[in-house]
Structure formats: structure tokens, C-alpha cells
Amino acid sequence: MAVFARAPGLPRVAWARGVEVVDTDGRRYLDASGGAVVVGVGHGVEEVVEAAAAQARRVAYVHGTAFGSDVLEEYAAELAPLLPLDDPAVYPVSGGSEAVETALKMARAYHLARGEDRWVVVGREHSYHGNSRGALDVSGRAALRAPYLPWLGPAVHTSTPQEYRCGFDTHPHGCGLRHAERLEQTIADAGPERVAAFVAEPVAGAGLAACVPPEDYWPAVVEVCRRHGVLVVADEVMTGFGRTGRWFASEHFGMRPDLLTAGKGAASGYWPLGLAVASGEVHETIGDGGLVHGFTYSHHAVGAATGLAVLRRLRDHGLVGAAEERGAQLAGLLRERLGDHPWVGDVRGAGLLVGVELVEDRGSRTPFPRSRRVTEQLLAAAKELGLLLYPAAGCADGSRGDAVLLGPPLVISAAEVEQVVERLVAALDVLADRLRAAGPG
Ligand SMILES: Cc1ncc(COP(=O)(O)O)c(C=O)c1O
Structure with missing residues (x-):
């Protein structure tokens, strides 16, 4: 073998x-x-290894539909004030792609719960949100999508800020507003009543090598999304947990997303941990148990213990x-x-x-x-x-x-x-x- x-x-x-x-x-x-x-x-880092091992010794695995755990409650409580969402509810999974898949389903579930049949997701050109099929569909990176195009579905893509290569004739003035106009056009073309969510990294990671958007970008695109009832999903899988000098990169722009995804730095590689986070409003609208979804390893107690130890390390150091x-x-x-x-x-x-x-x-x-x-x-x-x-x-x-x-x-x-x-x-x-x-x- x-x-x-x-x-x-x-x-x-x-x-x-x-x-x-x-x-x-x-x-x-x-x-x-x-x-x-x-x-x-x-x-x-010994204390992170020890936290994971200690939890595994107590209990390594139970299914997320059978038991909750103190460690998961503790993790969610310590994480909540650091997240850029109001009254957040955390759904832990096993990595970034799973987090994105989960957030997409939350967006759909939210609209369905409100009696709206919305399914189109808007991603951005050059973006990367994961290699599972839903996450790849939202991603804009052509080379990664190419072999799987027949499997990819209903996501549409809009422009993304790339200041070094900005094509707007007014550059560097008002570029964020121009991108917001493009987003609004993309939503209009898809049919605003069908569009469920807009997914983007606050600062673009692997797809564009750390492109920071202009200051007017996020306020303008969030305003467009709100006006059309489109949920804002901040993919912070790469930027979250301190990477950009803030707990979450959304903070740089005063951005309050409806859904947020994290992974990578959440457990620093000591455990395959991803997080899909819903704002209180999205969570309450869907309701506990209202999401038709789940993974064998979601809500994992060892993952929560590892994430908690990493969070404390980031904070205390x-x-x-x-x-x-x-x-x-x-x-x-x-x-x-x-x-x-x-x-x-x-x-x-x-x-x-x-x-x-x-x-x-x-x-x-x-x-x-x-x-x-x-x-x-x-x-x-x-x-x-x-x-x-x-x-x-x-x-x-x-x-x-x-x-x-x-x-x-x-x-x-x-x-x-x-x-x-x-x-x-x-x-x-x-x-x-x-x-x-x-x-x-
Ligand atoms: C922004 C972003 N989202 C999602 C993912 C997918 O995460 P994973 O590889 O853990 O599935 C990545 C991975 O690089 C990423 O950078």
C-alpha cells in the first residue's frame, strides 16, 4: 500500500x-x-498538546446529537466576545471547507425559515474558500475549478479588489464603491429574490496573496447586501485568530458579518478544527436543531479543548x-x-x-x-x-x-x-x- x-x-x-x-x-x-x-x-506548544490529551483521556468522542460538553460551552463562551458578530453561535467542524459548507447551509436555512427560497451564492473572482464541492463552487480560482466544472453549480462571481492591478479609470479613488456597484449588478443579474449570501475574505489570502481592500470597500458592499436581504459571510479561515493583527480581519473595516467561517489558526494545526459562526439573529431564526446538516466529527470535545488552549495562548501571550x-x-x-x-x-x-x-x-x-x-x-x-x-x-x-x-x-x-x-x-x-x-x- x-x-x-x-x-x-x-x-x-x-x-x-x-x-x-x-x-x-x-x-x-x-x-x-x-x-x-x-x-x-x-x-x-506543550500546554496545547496537554489540553488535547487531557480531554481525550476524559472522553475522546461522543456524537454531537447525543451529548453536549462543558468544554465546548466554555470554548464558545470565551470565543464569543472576540468575534465580530452580535450574540454569536458557534458550530465547530473539522476544517475550513466544512466550515464554509456549513455556513452556506446556514444561509439557505435562514432564508427558508423566513419563507424565502433563496439559493444563489455570490463569490468573488480569484477567491479560494475550500476544495469540497460547495466551497469550490463559491471559489473563483479558475485553475482549481477547471477539472470539476461539470460538477460545479449555481454560484456566481463578482469582482474583487486588487489594488496593484485595479482596472478602474478612477483608481485609486472610489474603487470600493465601483466594486459595490459590480456586486449590485451581479445580484440584479441573478435575481435579488434568489440571492442568499455573499462570501468573501475581509483580506484576500491564498487567491491574491494578501490583497487588502480599499477602505471604502467593505462599508459599500455590506450596504448593498443589506439592501437586498443578502447575508454577508466573512471567510476568516486564513485571516482569523490574530493573523492580521486583529482577532478577526473584519475588525479592520468595522465589519459585522451575519456568518463567519474560521479554521487554520483556530487550533493552530494541533487539531483539524473549523468553525461556522452565525450571528444571534441568524441562529435564532434557524433555531437549535433547525439546520438539516451534520458531520460525524462536528462538536468534537478534543477539538474544543484544543481550540480553547490555543485561544488562551493567543490572548495570554x-x-x-x-x-x-x-x-x-x-x-x-x-x-x-x-x-x-x-x-x-x-x-x-x-x-x-x-x-x-x-x-x-x-x-x-x-x-x-x-x-x-x-x-x-x-x-x-x-x-x-x-x-x-x-x-x-x-x-x-x-x-x-x-x-x-x-x-x-x-x-x-x-x-x-x-x-x-x-x-x-x-x-x-x-x-x-x-x-x-x-x-x-
Ligand atoms: C479563506 C479560506 N477558506 C477556506 C479554506 C479551506 O480550508 P481547509 O483547507 O481547512 O478545508 C481555506 C484554505 O486554504 C482558505 O484559505
Whole structure:
């Protein structure tokens, strides 16, 4: 029996602590992406491991329709004041895609409970919300959707802010309002009485490498949604739990969504935990037990214990503020060291979610041809130099557009931030040598 591996020829991981991962050959890597922007509290935190183990010893599993648990109630109570929703109700699942699927069903259930048969979901171009079919349908990333198009359904997609590549003739003025007009048109085309929800990341993660929308964007799109009775779903799977220097990225814009999804940083990789959160109004309208839905591993007590330990660690060690501070240092150093680099088009982001976009020509912002596989080559060069990054290829037009995402554990020190930047600069030098040696693409 073989492992159906995600990629060929992978090194085997041995152990990890803090911001460092070590493989079985003893090679050390600085984890500048926290895996897939997952690890917030750092690798190897004993108290989180202990909290999970202690709960598993008490009771590892009961079904969510048979028992509640004190630990889940405690987790929900400590999480509630940190969430950007009024009177929130938390539905814990096993990851981001499940959280998105759950939120979509909550949106439909809410409208049905009000006697409205709404089902169309509006997503955004270039977005990523998960690989299960409902979540992929909402996602706009063409390359991920392509093999499964016959299976994808009724979601429609609207424009997304991408300030570096903004096509509006009034740019940089009023871009948020123009996107809101596009959203309103998309809703009108779909038939406003059919549209259930608008799903978007407050700050775009993997699809666009940390694009921060202009300030006028969120107030304008929320207003459009409210006017048409469309629920606002903030996908905070990547941005939640301190990543952007706020507990949730919605806070940067004063945004109060109706539904919110989280995952990744919620349990920092110590447990596969995702969360779908409904506002009090949505929850009350659906009612406890009113959602036709469920997973074997939802409402898991070990997941709640792990999430609670991670939450307390983030809070008690001031890691949300640290993300803001170290993120400013990281973005500042990258701009300082790479600001004149002929291929670095843009450095952007919020907190410790930072994107670096590479272009063939800075003046015209022309992306490299996809055939040159620049993102993949940079990732490989960085890994050889002991630096782990996360890819965000396709950010220009769905196919072309090379970018990497940095999202290290929030415990990263100032000295480690400097090392990350040094290694990224060195990796870009290696990449330049390799591209020159390969000749024009
Ligand atoms: C914004 C966003 N939503 C949803 C998901 C899906 O999460 P998962 O891979 O845990 O299913 C991801 C994963 O990268 C994500 O970035």
C-alpha cells in the first residue's frame, strides 16, 4: 500500500518547535508560512498538546446529537466576545471547507425559515474558500475549478479588489464603491429574490496573496447586501485568530458579518478544527436543531479543548498585538530590501499575512509567462535555503501572476523576521540565476 502523496519526493518531517521545522535528515527550515498559514501559537506548544490529551483521556468522542460538553460551552463562551458578530453561535467542524459548507447551509436555512427560497451564492473572482464541492463552487480560482466544472453549480462571481492591478479609470479613488456597484449588478443579474449570501475574505489570502481592500470597500458592499436581504459571510479561515493583527480581519473595516467561517489558526494545526459562526439573529431564526446538516466529527470535545488552549495562548501571550508589530517589521524590511528589485512588483498585507508579487516587468506590471513556473521555482529555491513559503500563483488573471505568501507563527521573533527576509532575498538570487540559465521562457 502506498501513500497517495500531495507532491513527489518530499522530505520527511521529524519535529518542530516555535518557528522551526526539522526533517529526518536533520535539515532545519524557518517556517515562514506556518504550513498553509495555519500555525499561530508556534510549533510544539506543550500546554496545547496537554489540553488535547487531557480531554481525550476524559472522553475522546461522543456524537454531537447525543451529548453536549462543558468544554465546548466554555470554548464558545470565551470565543464569543472576540468575534465580530452580535450574540454569536458557534458550530465547530473539522476544517475550513466544512466550515464554509456549513455556513452556506446556514444561509439557505435562514432564508427558508423566513419563507424565502433563496439559493444563489455570490463569490468573488480569484477567491479560494475550500476544495469540497460547495466551497469550490463559491471559489473563483479558475485553475482549481477547471477539472470539476461539470460538477460545479449555481454560484456566481463578482469582482474583487486588487489594488496593484485595479482596472478602474478612477483608481485609486472610489474603487470600493465601483466594486459595490459590480456586486449590485451581479445580484440584479441573478435575481435579488434568489440571492442568499455573499462570501468573501475581509483580506484576500491564498487567491491574491494578501490583497487588502480599499477602505471604502467593505462599508459599500455590506450596504448593498443589506439592501437586498443578502447575508454577508466573512471567510476568516486564513485571516482569523490574530493573523492580521486583529482577532478577526473584519475588525479592520468595522465589519459585522451575519456568518463567519474560521479554521487554520483556530487550533493552530494541533487539531483539524473549523468553525461556522452565525450571528444571534441568524441562529435564532434557524433555531437549535433547525439546520438539516451534520458531520460525524462536528462538536468534537478534543477539538474544543484544543481550540480553547490555543485561544488562551493567543490572548495570554499577547500574540494578536505581536502579529501587528512583527508584521509591520516584516513588510517594512521586505520593502526596504526588495523595493528596487527588478521583479518585485508589490509587497502588501496586514499583520503577519504578507504577500510578495513578482512580475517580469515592473513598469507595465506584466506577469511572467506561466510556463516559467516562477512561483514554484522560488518556493523550491527557498526550501533549499531552509525557508518555507506558501504559493499564490495565478493572482494576475487566474493563470498568470506569481506571488508568495508569508504567514509565520505569530511567536516569530524580530531576529527570526530578519532571517526570513535574508533567506527570501537569497532565494530570489538563486531564482534569477536559474531563470537566466533556462533562457527566455
Ligand atoms: C479563506 C479560506 N477558506 C477556506 C479554506 C479551506 O480550508 P481547509 O483547507 O481547512 O478545508 C481555506 C484554505 O486554504 C482558505 O484559505
